[in-house]
Amino acid sequence: MYWSKSFIPTLKENPQDAESVSHKLLLRAGLVRMLMAGAYSYLPLGLRVLENIQRIIRQEMNAIGASELLLPALQPLEIWQRTGRDKDLGEVMFKFIDRRKRAVVLGPTHEEIITDLVKNNVSSYRHLPLVLYQIQSKFRDELRPRFGLIRACEFIMKDAYSFDKDNQGLDKNYQAIYQAYQRIFQRCGLNYLITEADSGVMGGKVSHEFMAPAVDGEDIVLVCDKCVVHKANNEDQKCPRCGLAMKKVNTIEVGHIFKLGTKYSQALEAVFSDDQGALKPIIMGCYGIGVSRLISAVIEQHNDACGIIWPKELAPFQLIISPLDVTNAQVMQSAESIYQELKGLSFEVLFDDRDERAGVKFKDAELLGIPLQIIIGKESAKNNLLELIIRSNKEKLVDSKDIVLRKIKEFYHG
RNA sequence: CGGGGCGUGGCUCAGUUUGGUAGAGCGCAGCGUUCGGGACGCUGAGGCCGACAGUUCAAGUCUGUCCGCCCCGACCA
Numbered sequence: 204m205y206w207s208k209s210f211i212p213t214l215k216e217n218p219q220d221a222e223s224v225s226h227k228l229l230l231r232a233g234l235v236r237m238l239m240a241g242a243y244s245y246l247p248l249g250l251r252v253l254e255n256i257q258r259i260i261r262q263e264m265n266a267i268g269a270s271e272l273l274l275p276a277l278q279p280l281e282i283w284q285r286t287g288r289d290k291d292l293g294e295v296m297f298k299f300i301d302r303r304k305r306a307v308v309l310g311p312t313h314e315e316i317i318t319d320l321v322k323n324n325v326s327s328y329r330h331l332p333l334v335l336y337q338i339q340s341k342f343r344d345e346l347r348p349r350f351g352l353i354r355a356c357e358f359i360m361k362d363a364y365s366f367d368k369d370n371q372g373l374d375k376n377y378q379a380i381y382q383a384y385q386r387i388f389q390r391c392g393l394n395y396l397i398t399e400a401d402s403g404v405m406g407g408k409v410s411h412e413f414m415a416p417a418v419d420g421e422d423i424v425l426v427c428d429k430c431v432v433h434k435a436n437n438e439d440q441k442c443p444r445c446g447l448a449m450k451k452v453n454t455i456e457v458g459h460i461f462k463l464g465t466k467y468s469q470a471l472e473a474v475f476s477d478d479q480g481a482l483k484p485i486i487m488g489c490y491g492i493g494v495s496r497l498i499s500a501v502i503e504q505h506n507d508a509c510g511i512i513w514p515k516e517l518a519p520f521q522l523i524i525s526p527l528d529v530t531n532a533q534v535m536q537s538a539e540s541i542y543q544e545l546k547g548l549s550f551e552v553l554f555d556d557r558d559e560r561a562g563v564k565f566k567d568a569e570l571l572g573i574p575l576q577i578i579i580g581k582e583s584a585k586n587n588l589l590e591l592i593i594r595s596n597k598e599k600l601v602d603s604k605d606i607v608l609r610k611i612k613e614f615y616h617g
Numbered sequence: 618c619g620g621g622g623c624g625u626g627g628c629u630c631a632g633u634u635u636g637g638u639a640g641a642g643c644g645c646a647g648c649g650u651u652c653g654g655g656a657c658g659c660u661g662a663g664g665c666c667g668a669c670a671g672u673u674c675a676a677g678u679c680u681g682u683c684c685g686c687c688c689c690g691a692c693c694a
Contacts, residue, residue, distance in 0.1 A: 212627095214629090215628075215643065215644085215655065216630095217629080218628075218629085219623075219624085219628090219629075219630090220686055222687060222688060226687095239686090240685085291694095294692095295694090311694070312694050314694085341694090343693085345692085346618080346692050346693075347688095347690090347692080347693095362694090421693090459694070461694085489694080491694065527652080527653060528653095560651090560652060560653090561652070561654060561655095562652095562653075562654035563655050564654090564655095565654050565655080567655085578653080580653055581652095582653090
């Protein structure tokens with residue numbers, strides 16, 4: 204991708220509208236722009252990051268046998284009234300009346316919709332278990348949208364739902380997804396904590412939250428350095444296991460998995476015939492990942508004074524090529540040649556073909572946070588050398604094309 | 618919804634205290650000089666100063682109402 208042909212509006216200064224680190228960098232690096240509070244446009248770079256996260260999620264969800272589908276965002280209010288959640292969610296739901304005078308909502312989540320779908324199409328234990336998921340925009344009329352993508356009114360979520368004939372099946376799916384989530388967050392380069400809700404002593408609901416530590420995080424997690432992690436419900440701050448004081452960590456909730464049981468299947472009469480012919484409610488679980496929020500969480504964790512430092516798998520591009528003088532034929536020839544070669548090797552490359560001074564290109568490359576940068580100046584072009592810089596530690600290598608290529612492959616493919 | 622801050626060319630801001638008819642830097646266009654860390658000089662384009670109402674001879678500036686954005690709180694699958 205040639206920079207001049209793309210749309211990457213970087214900002215030299217911190218925008219007035221942003222306070223949190225991720226919000227500032229999201230805007231400065233040209234990843235998103237705000238339309239109104241809580242609603243953002245994803246620009247080409249932001250979309251690329253989003254797609255990278257989605258690709259990881261799809262790979263890991265598909266790997267555990269989940270199937271992707273896509274449910275409507277537009278829904279009748281009536282289905283929410285059947286479970287009583289129209290009241291629970293209340294003002295959070297965007298509601299309006301359509302031209303047929305029907306009450307319609309924009310989906311804040313999809314338990315009702317998917318349960319209704321499964322109810323109408325699954326009737327036997329032979330069709331279970333089933334794990335379905337989607338990646339879709341959700342709508343919530345938040346009291347106070349904030350921190351850019353961290354709390355938005357329109358945001359992208361991966362929501363998965365499991366359907367089982369018994370609790371053992373639910374446990375198994377829950378476990379599989381729990382592990383898939385660990386792989387997903389790991390691949391996203393995210394540092395995370397897992398908090399447990401109440402342990403289901405009375406067969407009650409079990410849930411785990413995946414929390415990314417971040418200075419601007421809204422949720423506080425209490426952490427015991429010796430034992431496990433717990434949520435900040437108990438104010439005494441004593442570890443329930445060892446009794447030592449726990450420390451508070453600000454976090455962003457990026458994932459939440461939940462054993463639902465039969466709450467929705469009972470309310471919506473989603474039943475199946477078991478192997479004895481008896482009708483039973485389907486046992487459900489639901490599993491969410493805040494996809495757009497993940498972008499913010501990752502930026503919160505991976506940045507320095509110069510800008511973003513993308514983890515390898517999320518970076519909008521794997522390399523940025525910066526010819527320092529676009530009017531110099533030798534420089535451009537060298538840059539163009541390595542660009543084509545890298546593209547031929549299936550690397551995602553951004554070519555900074557702008558007629559800008561070196562300083563501008565350096566600053567922007569650092570701001571964008573692309574893991575590897577190839578710099579080509581007059582000297583290196585003349586001597587047939589390439590200069591490779593690793594964004595994270597500023598490590599620099601000046602060498603022949605072959606050596607640099609080897610280093611790049613090593614960096615990305617181990 | 619309560620509390621606080623802010624709203625002035627695309628961006629960051631000054632000007633508001635003490636009303637007199639709009640500025641700077643960046644960016645943009647043109648020319649020249651520069652060219653490995655956000656260059657420099659000259660020229661130029663671009664603003665009904667968030668909106669509406671009021672006070673006044675005169676409002677970016679004072680008053681009122683509203684709108685928008687950010688932050689704190691309440692709330693949050």
